[in-house]
Amino acid sequence: MDRTFRDGLRAVAPFAVAVAAFGVSFGVLARAAGMGSVAPVVMSITTFGGSAQFAAAAILGEGGGVAAAVAAAVLLNSRYVPIGVTVAPWLPGGVVSRFLRAHLVVDETWALAAEGDGRYDPGVLLAAGLTLLPAWVGGTLAGVLLGDVLPDPETLGLDAAFPALFLGLLLPQVRGKRVAAVAGAAIALVLTPVTPVGVPIVAAAAATLLGLLGLREDAR
Amino acid sequence: MSAAWAVVIVVGLATMSMKAVGPVLLGGRPLPVRLTRVVALAGPALLAALVAINTFGSGRELVLDARVVGVAAAAIALWRRAPLLLVVAIAAAATAAARAVGA
Numbered sequence: 001m002d003r004t005f006r007d008g009l010r011a012v013a014p015f016a017v018a019v020a021a022f023g024v025s026f027g028v029l030a031r032a033a034g035m036g037s038v039a040p041v042v043m044s045i046t047t048f049g050g051s052a053q054f055a056a057a058a059i060l061g062e063g064g065g066v067a068a069a070v071a072a073a074v075l076l077n078s079r080y081v082p083i084g085v086t087v088a089p090w091l092p093g094g095v096v097s098r099f100l101r102a103h104l105v106v107d108e109t110w111a112l113a114a115e116g117d118g119r120y121d122p123g124v125l126l127a128a129g130l131t132l133l134p135a136w137v138g139g140t141l142a143g144v145l146l147g148d149v150l151p152d153p154e155t156l157g158l159d160a161a162f163p164a165l166f167l168g169l170l171l172p173q174v175r176g177k178r179v180a181a182v183a184g185a186a187i188a189l190v191l192t193p194v195t196p197v198g199v200p201i202v203a204a205a206a207a208t209l210l211g212l213l214g215l216r217e218d219a220r
Numbered sequence: 221m222s223a224a225w226a227v228v229i230v231v232g233l234a235t236m237s238m239k240a241v242g243p244v245l246l247g248g249r250p251l252p253v254r255l256t257r258v259v260a261l262a263g264p265a266l267l268a269a270l271v272a273i274n275t276f277g278s279g280r281e282l283v284l285d286a287r288v289v290g291v292a293a294a295a296i297a298l299w300r301r302a303p304l305l306l307v308v309a310i311a312a313a314a315t316a317a318a319r320a321v322g323a
Contacts, residue, residue, distance in 0.1 A: 014305040035224035046232030056227050066226045073231040077238055079266065084242030086259045089250050091243045102243040103236060111267055118260030157315030160290030163274035164311035167294055168304045170267040177264040184265030185272040192277050200277075204269030208261040 008112065008127025015108045018161040019050070019132050020139035021153045026053055027143020028150065033061025037144045044140040048106060048133055052076040055197060075198030082205045083110050090120040104129020111169040180208055290315030 023044060030040035035057060043053055052073035059069040084102055087110065091098045104125060109132060113125035143150070153159065174181050184204040191200035251259060275291045276282045293314035297307045 011304075014308050018308060030224075033224075035228075036222070039222075039224045039228045043228040043232065046228070047235045049235055052231065052235065056231055060223060060227060066223045066230075069223075069227045070230050070234075073227070074234045074238075077231075077235045080235065080239045081241060082262060083266070084239050085246065085251075086242075086262050088242040088246040089248065091247050095244055095247075098243040098247040099236075099240045102240040105239055107266075107270060111263065114263045116260075116263070118256045155316065155319070157286070157290055157312035157317075157319065159274075160287045160294070160311040160315035161308045163271050163287065163291045164294035164308050165304065166267050166270045166274060167291065168298055168307050170264060170271060171298055173263045173267065177261055180261040181264040181268040185268040188269035188272045189276060189282060192273065192282055193280055195280075197280060200273060201266065201269050204265050205262060208258050208265050 002123045004121050004123030005127045008121070008124035009131060011112050011124065012109070012128040012131045015112075015128075015165060016131050016135045018158055018165065019108070020135040020142075021156070021158050022050055022162075023136045023139020024143035024146075024150055025153045026050065026057065027140040027145075028147055029054065029061070029143075030057040030140075031144050031147060033057045035060060040144055041137060041140050044137045045133075047073070047077070048103065048136060049073075049077045049080070050106075050136070052198075072197055075196055076201075078198065079201045079205065080105065082202075083107075086110075086118070087113070087120045087125065090122050091125075092122055101126065101129070104133060106132065108132060108165065108169075111166070114169075114173060116173045116175075184208075286315045286318035289318040 026044065027040055030043070030053075031037060040057070047053055055076055056069040056073040059065075059072055083105060087102070087105060091101045093101070101122065106129075109125050109128035112128045113120045113122070115121060170181065187206070188200040188204045191203050195203075250256070271291070275287050276284070290311040294307050294311040297310045302310070
């Protein structure tokens with residue numbers, strides 16, 4: 001086994017539990033929203049993007065219609081265009097291999113694979129993706145099947161697991177890049193009340209351009 | 221076709237396309253140096269945005285709830301160099317405790 005693949009397996013372990021637990025709650029929510037039991041599982045395999053799936057299921061459950069559900073989910077996942085560009089140079093193989101590896105890119109796997117200097121480790125990305133995709137899909141299946149007998153992840157405080165994990169991934173990368181980090185957080189918070197869900201995260205990517213301007217000062 | 225299946229199929233195809241467009245079109249070739257420097261900043265900017273939104277965001281509203289307690293506890297644990305698994309457990313436990321007492 002590739003060394004970085006093993007590193008990836010070790011690094012992704014803290015995420016697998018939280019991702020599986022939220023897969024369960026997506027399954028429960030999607031079932032309650034009238035999505036049936038097969039469609040939510042297929043969605044977890046093909047979309048593999050938690051926030052977009054939650055948004056789509058919630059909108060369908062409120063009777064918001066197909067167009068609104070699709071628009072929200074696509075907006076939320078549009079951050080994967082710039083994220084895909086960042087990993088593109090590091091994915092090996094032909095078109096099919098790169099397409100399949102790109103599917104394993106989610107916020108968590110992308111952040112774990114980052115080496116902090118703009119480089120990404122494809123072994124870590126593969127190991128993390130091949131762990132989190134089954135955790136997410138298996139959790140969804142459990143949620144669809146077991147429904148209400150399971151405890152609410154929010155009662156267990158698991159909704160705080162994601163910001164805690166992202167904070168843990170941010171800190172090793174932030175050195176010399178504080179301007180970009182602060183700008184990203186500030187832009188996201190300022191835009192949240194005034195734009196559709198999903199836009200603030202994409203706009204935060206624009207903070208990288210501000211960060212580039214501030215880089216020289218910050219590195220001193 | 222039901223509304224659920226329409227959403228599943230369209231969102232699935234759109235997401236796979238958005239994830240793949242960079243890797244399939246650019247894959248294997250190094251980015252120009254200037255773009256690489258921007259890309260190196262994308263990690264901290266997007267991660268900080270994800271921390272902020274997952275801590276304070278609730279749909280299109282900003283709220284202060286029990287998650288803040290958990291993230292603050294996680295920040296202290298990270299500062300004390302706790303392993304990430306412990307950090308997550310502390311964050312969840314602190315949030316669950318805060319929620320149990322009605323925060």
